[in-house]
Amino acid sequence: MNYLLYIIFLIVGCVAHSSYSTAIIRTPTTRCSMCKETIESNLSSTKGVKSATSDILNYQTEITYNSNRITLEDLELVIAKSGYQANKVKADSTAHMNLHMCCRLPKDKKTGGKNGRK
Numbered sequence: 001m002n003y004l005l006y007i008i009f010l011i012v013g014c015v016a017h018s019s020y021s022t023a024i025i026r027t028p029t030t031r032c033s034m035c036k037e038t039i040e041s042n043l044s045s046t047k048g049v050k051s052a053t054s055d056i057l058n059y060q061t062e063i064t065y066n067s068n069r070i071t072l073e074d075l076e077l078v079i080a081k082s083g084y085q086a087n088k089v090k091a092d093s094t095a096h097m098n099l100h101m102c103c104r105l106p107k108d109k110k111t112g113g114k115n116g117r118k
Contacts, residue, residue: 020050021067025076029085030056032102042082046070061086 027039036054039061043052048069054061063075079086083095083103101109 019067020064022062022064023072023075025061025063025072025079025086026059027054027061027079027084027086028059029091029096029105030054030059031104032056034100035084035103038082038099038103039079039084042078043075046075046078049075 027035030036030039033056036056039054040052043049043061043063048066050064050066052061052063061079065075076086076089080089081092081095083091083097083099085091096104097108
């Protein structure tokens, strides 16, 4: 019986130590609801992320994440690899050029990528 109580306290202690943090990352290159969907989907499928909400009107993404499993820098990289700037981390250029036309920056709408191949 004491062994069972010890295991229960151990599990409860581990759960209590999981540390969720909330970060707001500037995403100045977002344009539309497809940008929002792409960022939220990629972040939500990342281990350690509890939730992600992208606000395209204010160019920012709020993320609740387990800081014991993933860092803020890793979260910025997930967004950058999705094709969007994250704080000062530049968007991956290949991923950006493969975004739908409505998601690309105006200067990049003339060449390549989804719905814009010449």
